[in-house]
Amino acid sequence: MNDKPLAVEVTDMTVAYREKPVLWDIDLEVPTGILLAIVGPNGAGKSTLIKSILGLVKPAAGQVLIYGRPYEDQRSLVGYVPQRGSVDWDFPTSVLDVVMMGRYGALGWVRRPGKKEKSVALEALEKVGMTDFVGRQISQLSGGQQQRVFLARALVQDASVYFMDEPFQGVDARTERAIIGLLQELRSAGKTVIVVHHDLQTVPEYFDWVMLLNVRRIASGPVAEVFNEANLRLAYGGRVAFKSHGPEGDISVIETGGRG
Amino acid sequence: MDLGAVFHNLIFDYTLRTVALGSAVLGLVSGSLGTFAVLRRQSLLGDSVSHTALPGIALAFLLTGSKAPLVMIIGAAVAGWGGTLLVISIVRQSRIKMDSALGMILSVFFGFGLVLLTFIQKRPDARQAGLEKFLFGQATALMERDVIVMAILGALVLIIVGLFWKEFKLLSFDREFGSSMGLSMHRAEILLTTILVIAIVIGLQTVGVVLMSAMVVAPAAAARQWTDRLGLMVVLAAIFGAVAGVGGAVISSLTERLPTGPTIVLCISGIVIISMLFAGNRGLFWNRLRRRRSRKKLALEAVLLDMYELARQHGDREHGHPLTTLQAMSFRPGSVSHTLQVLEEKGWVLVNSAGEWSLSADGYKAAEKQAAAMEAKR
């Protein structure tokens, strides 16, 4: 299709927890410069996939290549936005401090962050519209603001490939628009962004590619090709209801409760 | 109590000086390390490590025959570390939860320590009276060589904290993110746990096993009330710990039969209570004050606006209204009469001979401004 290298190539990724499979034999090829959504029901292994790619969870099998080389050699090219709920926001630290943490990896052990790191962090905060909050204690932030801080932290990682875990979860509409704007900017700059996404409705609007996941890979590819009724039924086990087709033949979907 | 004499003794009296120094080191080190333990929700780890250290101390003596402070400390640290490892593996490999694992390991290890102690007691060369002081702490038995060891180890611990500051911060705040960047959070955790164990163990001689957990938790808990910045929190915790240490040492030296360890704990607990009540943002006292002030302010505004409303309805500012009318309009009728008095003092309302209230010219203007401001907010 294109001669550009694959940004991310996952092969045979299998993760088991106490002998029960959480991810089975996942293959995924992600071309450069796209926004990819990973969707699937609760418990489908979406977060686990990201974590196992990043080496946070030990897989039973599988390999990850970033731009053709093993992940361990390419960490500096990868940025990560974890789920908002994964930290204690009561921790005594400021917005600026959190964002500067994104440079710790580049600094390595013992070296202290300096002026350069600070200015990079301030730039990133400006990009996400949080300049007024630089010295703010993080417990005073709203959900959307917290998300922006996490994004800024990923931005300072200055990566080529970004992994984000449910960045749109629980944010207000304004923040959501800001985030998607930022992601599109990243894409224009040639970056690749892989997002675990919880909202089926917005997939066609926001993303170029989509991967449907439910312990196994159901399908992955351009949204137009892959995001259809058949695949969604496969992924959600029939628990999806469909509204009528939109003007361009798009499908609007509503996930009906229950677990996958 | 002659303060001058106290200071003189602090410098020239061997015992007081040694105890005070030792307690200061203890407070400094356990306060700073305790910050990380508290932030990582491992407050009770201090309790656990203190108790599990006991068999280590006894074994160290049994194996080496020496009661040198460094030997004791190494024994205690190894046992404390071992206990912690056991707790973690129990939690990881079975359905036993953290609190049960902690409680079990600490009591079992401690019991084993007792067995060893009583075993040692029977030996002919039993000068083990020195070992028992670890149980309850016997600050007054501190010797200079003990304090020197404590100080060196303490300094080492603090240097490590300074060196690996950002790694520890990352470990405590967002461990996964740290891992994803390639910084081994696993190694950082091992390092942090090790220096925490050392910090706890060097304090055991002074305050004893039971009270050591307080010296880990309390300074940090107090410091948290005063600041939202990690660096300042660690420094404050260290200072609080040191102050409590020296304070406890001095007070117990001035009073008969007042054991040092518990006195230090009471000092730091006092600091905690004061911090919780009075510290800046979070202090309960200020909170209550602030809430009362804003309630008063709201009450004032409410009555003022009610009177403004009445004045507009009647088309006459000077028309007086009885108290009962105003009370009927208010959400908190009980406070109306008091509020009216405050308003009168301000010169914003007037009362006539019939006990009826009306707005003054100034009051009317104030009410107007208030009403306009409220409209703007909408």
Place this chain on the structure above:
Amino acid sequence: MSSAQIEIQLIAVVVAAACALPGVFLVLRRTAMMSDAISHAILFGIVIAFFVTEDLTSPFLVVAATLTGVLTVSLVELLNRSRLVKEDAAIGLVFPVLFSIGVILVSRYAGDIHLDTDAVLLGELAFAPFDRFELFGYDIGPRSLYLMGGIMLINLAFIIFFFKELKLATFDAGLAAALGFTPWMIHYALMSLVSVTAVGAFNAVGSILVVALMIAPPATAYLITDKLSRMITLSVVIGVISAIAGYWVAHWLDVSIAGSMASLTGIVFLLAFLLAPERGMVAIARRRFRQKWEFAQTMLAIHLFSHEDQPEADRECRFDHMDEHMRWNEDFSEKVVGRAEENDILRREGEYLRLTDHGRDLARTAMIK
């Protein structure tokens, strides 16, 4: 065995049983560390009561200790609710204060009387038989026995009468509250029992053994059974066994009885940790070992299945590809393939591995969750 020895063991048995009963719920409700906190904090209550009654054997001590236990719990709750500190820190802040006040009071005002902090922490079971209980002028046995016996019966009665409520409040607090059983009352009631038990036992065995007996036997039982009633019975049995064994070890080595019993509870736990039928390390390792082969074969089948009719089948279904992609070393791959062949999952055709129909079925069933 002398009568003193028999009495000591009797007391130990009763203490173990009395502790195991509330201990089960401490472990299940994740409030185990409260036993540590309370057993230290009650020194405060004991000392106050002692000052009032000047009598170490007064029942008032039990009352005071219970109140102190409740006080401890209330203070912890208060701190929690203020949200100024986290839950674990709250516990670590409260009990040292109470304990310190207790120690100071003892040192200052009771120094020459036999109220010794050592005793509170460590107890000394060996002396228990010397403290007799006299009824109508007849010596009917050691005081501790009757005291602990009474406490054990109280604990037992509580559990029996409130079994349903305890069960519900422990496993489904939300439902319990909705049904009108206030879980916090259960919490306070339990903590009161813990306090009573701790003070009853402190003279004989000290607070540390109380903690060990309250947590370790129930934790051991938790590894063995799923049923609440069985867990309770098992805890008592395990506690009793540990206590008696502990006594004999102490007797043989001439060391602290309480320490020995505490150590034994740990050893028994360790044994269960390793050898328990389903949850022991040995059982788990064996299961993992067995499953590893099954798991590997299933993984292999699924891998072949999903790549079978794909263009890259040529590459993916080769034997030497396996170690690359499955992260298996060559040895392991050989063995897995060998077993898979035995189990009729696949056939080797030169370099290639082809699924059999049975293998395909296996893959399909495994992929349906």
